[in-house]
Amino acid sequence: MKRGAKAEKILAILEETYQGSESALRFGSVFQLMVAVILSAQTNDQQVNRITAELFPRYGEAAAFAALEPQQLEPLISSCGLYRSKAKNIIAASRLIMEKFGGEVPSTKEELLTLPGVGTKTANVILAVGFGIPALAVDTHVHRVANRLGLADSKTPEQTEAALTALIPKEKWADAHHWLIWHGRRVCFARNPNCAGCPLNALCPSRVIVKG
Numbered sequence: 001m002k003r004g005a006k007a008e009k010i011l012a013i014l015e016e017t018y019q020g021s022e023s024a025l026r027f028g029s030v031f032q033l034m035v036a037v038i039l040s041a042q043t044n045d046q047q048v049n050r051i052t053a054e055l056f057p058r059y060g061e062a063a064a065f066a067a068l069e070p071q072q073l074e075p076l077i078s079s080c081g082l083y084r085s086k087a088k089n090i091i092a093a094s095r096l097i098m099e100k101f102g103g104e105v106p107s108t109k110e111e112l113l114t115l116p117g118v119g120t121k122t123a124n125v126i127l128a129v130g131f132g133i134p135a136l137a138v139d140t141h142v143h144r145v146a147n148r149l150g151l152a153d154s155k156t157p158e159q160t161e162a163a164l165t166a167l168i169p170k171e172k173w174a175d176a177h178h179w180l181i182w183h184g185r186r187v188c189f190a191r192n193p194n195c196a197g198c199p200l201n202a203l204c205p206s207r208v209i210v211k212g
Contacts (some may be wrong), residue, residue: 006203010149013199014179022177023129026052030130031062031097035090035126042081044133051077060142062103067096073148087118107131107174121157126138128174136165136173148188 021193024045026101032052039048055076055151059065062203065073073087078173082085106112112123124137138146138157142164152163168176187194195207 004167007151010151010200010203011168011172011179012130013203014183015172015175017199018179018182021161021182023125023135023178025049028060029100030126032056032060034093034105034115034122034126034131035065037122038086038090038093039080041086047080051080062094062097062105065091066098066111066141092116093118105130107133109135115119120161124161124177126179127140134170134173136161136168136177138164138177139181140190142177142180143190145180145184148193149200150205177186 013078022032025033025040026049027036035055036048036052039051058076059068063184068091069085070084070091070131074133075081077083077087085168087170096115097103103109106115109123109127112118112126113120116124121137126137127133127135128137136142138161143154143157143160146160146164147154152160153164153169154160164176165173183200184190195201195204198204198207201207
């Protein structure tokens with residue numbers, strides 16, 4: 001089977017399996033999404049949701065975070081990894097949003113990347129999930145699963161993003177991001193992936209190399 005046809009079949013199975021899947025992060029605005037995604041680096045979504053469930057009712061928008069100092073925010077997010085740098089970045093990003101963007105999270109990748117703590121992955125999540133703009137964020141799950149399935153053959157998330165966006169129709173980028181994430185969380189684990197229970201077993205080039 002040619003690579004393009006095989007990829008199309010893989011994506012069709014992923015879509016059928018994870019249709020309607022969404023971000024596991026809980027948020028009430030694009031700004032809150034930004035904060036949640038910044039917090040999620042080296043921290044699982046469940047822990048981020050526990051933090052934001054208490055954080056957002058107190059500080060829900062950019063103006064509130066912009067008025068804080070890092071030592072005020074740090075204790076509220078200390079149960080996530082890298083909390084000191086995250087506190088500094090969230091506050092600095094909030095202040096820049098207030099000063100430069102009128103209190104609203106910008107909706108272009110170029111502008112998002114000027115915000116402290118916002119890298120390519122975070123920017124793509126904000127675009128796709130927050131604004132509904134086609135973008136494909138590559139986290140550790142997406143990078144791992146895409147390469148195991150042969151949808152990419154890359155060493156870096158940036159290379160994986162380039163491979164996936166070239167392969168997947170633009171209107172499906174945001175959805176494919178969720179399909180690959182959930183497949184990584186539910187089946188294609190980093191260690192001991194459940195190859196025996198994988199709906200993609202027959203199409204996966206890693207099924208012999210990576211044993212369940």
